[in-house]
Amino acid sequence: MDVTQTTGRDRTSASGTHRRPSRAGSESRNWLGGIAGWLWLAVVIIPIYWIVITSFKAQSSYYATNPLAPPSEPTLANYRMVIESDFPLYFVNSLIVTIGAVVPAVVVSFMAAYAIVRGSARRFLRGVNSLFLMGLAIPLQATIIPVYLIIIRLHLYDSLLGLILPSIAFAIPLSVLVLSNFIRDVPKELFESMRLDGASEWKTLWRLTFPLTRPAVVTVTIYNALQIWNGFLLPLILTQSPDKRTLPLALWSFQGQYSVNVPAVLASVVLTTLPILILYVVGRRQLLSGLTAGFGK
Amino acid sequence: MSAFAPTARKGTPPAATREGRGGVLPWLAVPALVIFVGFGVIPLIGVLFLSFTSWDGLGEINLSGLTSWQAVLSDPGLPHALWITLLVMLASWAFQTPLSLLIGVFLAGRQRYRAVLAVLFFIPLLLSQAAIAIAYKALLDPNFGLGAGLHIDLLVQDWLGRPVLAFSVVIFVVSWQFIPFHSLIYQGGVRQIPRSMYEAAELDGAGRVRKFFSITLPQLKYTIITSSTLMVVGSLTFFDLIFVLTAGGPADATRVLALDMYKRGFQANLMGPASAIAVILVLVGLALALLLRRLGGRDPQASQMEGA
Numbered sequence A: 001m002d003v004t005q006t007t008g009r010d011r012t013s014a015s016g017t018h019r020r021p022s023r024a025g026s027e028s029r030n031w032l033g034g035i036a037g038w039l040w041l042a043v044v045i046i047p048i049y050w051i052v053i054t055s056f057k058a059q060s061s062y063y064a065t066n067p068l069a070p071p072s073e074p075t076l077a078n079y080r081m082v083i084e085s086d087f088p089l090y091f092v093n094s095l096i097v098t099i100g101a102v103v104p105a106v107v108v109s110f111m112a113a114y115a116i117v118r119g120s121a122r123r124f125l126r127g128v129n130s131l132f133l134m135g136l137a138i139p140l141q142a143t144i145i146p147v148y149l150i151i152i153r154l155h156l157y158d159s160l161l162g163l164i165l166p167s168i169a170f171a172i173p174l175s176v177l178v179l180s181n182f183i184r185d186v187p188k189e190l191f192e193s194m195r196l197d198g199a200s201e202w203k204t205l206w207r208l209t210f211p212l213t214r215p216a217v218v219t220v221t222i223y224n225a226l227q228i229w230n231g232f233l234l235p236l237i238l239t240q241s242p243d244k245r246t247l248p249l250a251l252w253s254f255q256g257q258y259s260v261n262v263p264a265v266l267a268s269v270v271l272t273t274l275p276i277l278i279l280y281v282v283g284r285r286q287l288l289s290g291l292t293a294g295f296g297k
Numbered sequence B: 001m002s003a004f005a006p007t008a009r010k011g012t013p014p015a016a017t018r019e020g021r022g023g024v025l026p027w028l029a030v031p032a033l034v035i036f037v038g039f040g041v042i043p044l045i046g047v048l049f050l051s052f053t054s055w056d057g058l059g060e061i062n063l064s065g066l067t068s069w070q071a072v073l074s075d076p077g078l079p080h081a082l083w084i085t086l087l088v089m090l091a092s093w094a095f096q097t098p099l100s101l102l103i104g105v106f107l108a109g110r111q112r113y114r115a116v117l118a119v120l121f122f123i124p125l126l127l128s129q130a131a132i133a134i135a136y137k138a139l140l141d142p143n144f145g146l147g148a149g150l151h152i153d154l155l156v157q158d159w160l161g162r163p164v165l166a167f168s169v170v171i172f173v174v175s176w177q178f179i180p181f182h183s184l185i186y187q188g189g190v191r192q193i194p195r196s197m198y199e200a201a202e203l204d205g206a207g208r209v210r211k212f213f214s215i216t217l218p219q220l221k222y223t224i225i226t227s228s229t230l231m232v233v234g235s236l237t238f239f240d241l242i243f244v245l246t247a248g249g250p251a252d253a254t255r256v257l258a259l260d261m262y263k264r265g266f267q268a269n270l271m272g273p274a275s276a277i278a279v280i281l282v283l284v285g286l287a288l289a290l291l292l293r294r295l296g297g298r299d300p301q302a303s304q305m306e307g308a
Helices: A002-008 A031-055 A077-084 A087-118 A123-137 A140-153 A160-183 A188-196 A201-212 A214-229 A233-238 A247-257 A262-296 B025-050 B067-073 B077-107 B112-121 B129-139 B146-150 B163-191 B195-203 B208-219 B221-235 B240-245 B257-267 B271-296 B300-307
Strands: none
Touching: A031 A262, A031 B077, A031 B112, A031 B129, A031 B163, A077 A087, A077 A262, A087 A123, A087 A160, A087 A201, A087 A214, A087 A247, A087 A262, A087 B025, A123 A160, A123 B025, A123 B271, A140 A160, A140 A233, A140 B025, A140 B257, A140 B271, A160 A214, A160 A233, A160 B025, A188 A201, A201 A214, A201 B025, A214 A262, A233 A247, A247 A262, A247 B129, A247 B240, A262 B129, B025 B271, B067 B271, B077 B112, B077 B163, B077 B221, B077 B257, B077 B271, B112 B163, B129 B163, B129 B240, B163 B221, B163 B240, B195 B208, B208 B221, B221 B271, B240 B257, B257 B271
């Protein structure tokens, strides 16, 4: 499988960027890349550092102190204020929508990817595959007006289910693509021996293929969770009442309401990102190797 | 292939075709297909239909022929939005690609600290575009932002209040979020280049720059195409960020197609013209995907079939 291959080749396929000069003057270190790498790291880190430290500053000291100096008297007041607002409600809404969309999306995509790989001789499944591939090239926003109409007609406007259904649909094309690429790497002999043992397709799918492609499933799950947790357009268009808001939308209206209280706004940004950060720390290895293996081909 | 399906036990109707005697396989694809058709394919067809109607988002939908299209095509707002979309696409590609490539090659080295760098690099991708836009709005505030606080005059600008500056900020923030991602793609690509190619070049006395241009760059051809496709098609979907950061302003300087569609549809309640814009957005997306595929000379669909 891709992941193990990439790590297995660690020592042999390095780009040569870090090689010591083997012959005098023939090679130098990759200065340009190094400068760009470190510089961009600073560009990436400084705003994040600023967000985090500012969220611990008192509103009064925000305007008075050096913005890049850590707070002299760190305070949790901003966090308390955010948590005592309706934030927990939005948090739960986001959690329901994310779990409610990601789990079905990954399950149906996995089943479809399995069918597409195992049944590639069938015209129907080839057509399904082409349809999903076409879906990759369509910008999501372009379909939002009919989605709005459909959700209204289904009487799902301003409901969490109304957010979940289109989220599943938008997650399917890429999930099927990534999962089918990994399922294709499962040795044919394994399928054959399952068949000789009399196992059904259903059993082969869950008992053999699923465990073997777990890294891909983790990658796809985290990726979709990220997309849906951070989704802004669907809740913007498909919900109306404040108690149906998800976090990104709540952040936006919170910012409009409390634009003077920058530390509190930034505390809500940090709290919103925390769950996804935890998910990233847990699944980082598989996500990074899955992404680089999937796109680097 | 079809022989794998345990036909006997599944009791499929005898009317099954010669090729695939029924079987469970096609059914496994049905749930995904139904949801995708319902909320992906039907809306795609629906948007074309809606572009020939007039609808205010609440009341009746009435057929109105080409009225919406005439309104949209004669509006100077459309060429402007198309132009801004194209500029965002080109500028974000031109800014991100060289930097991502450079950083990706650097990250492909195997030192431990570079692995740590890769972890830190990923963080911007975890934040929602709404959160990023909100943070940057505060950060760039001319009175209370970073520049004012540090007393660096160069950073004290009305960043979001002037057209050219606001446009540059959008490109920068997009790059801030996505350069790390593309660097990781390039890192993966560089690591797959066989070491022996570099050794051979070294024997011929090739220097670093020479090796980069005659080995690394040509070997990364498909990685560059993949990364560019994601960038270019992705640039059509910068809605959240621009909506929160500038709302298309100042003076429509950042009003891309997606934002134009939203404003016409959900703020001016003109769903007909907004649907026409959406159709244009789809056409631009498809045209770009086809163009990039032609450029790559590789049909991703064909390679999928080969792999099967």
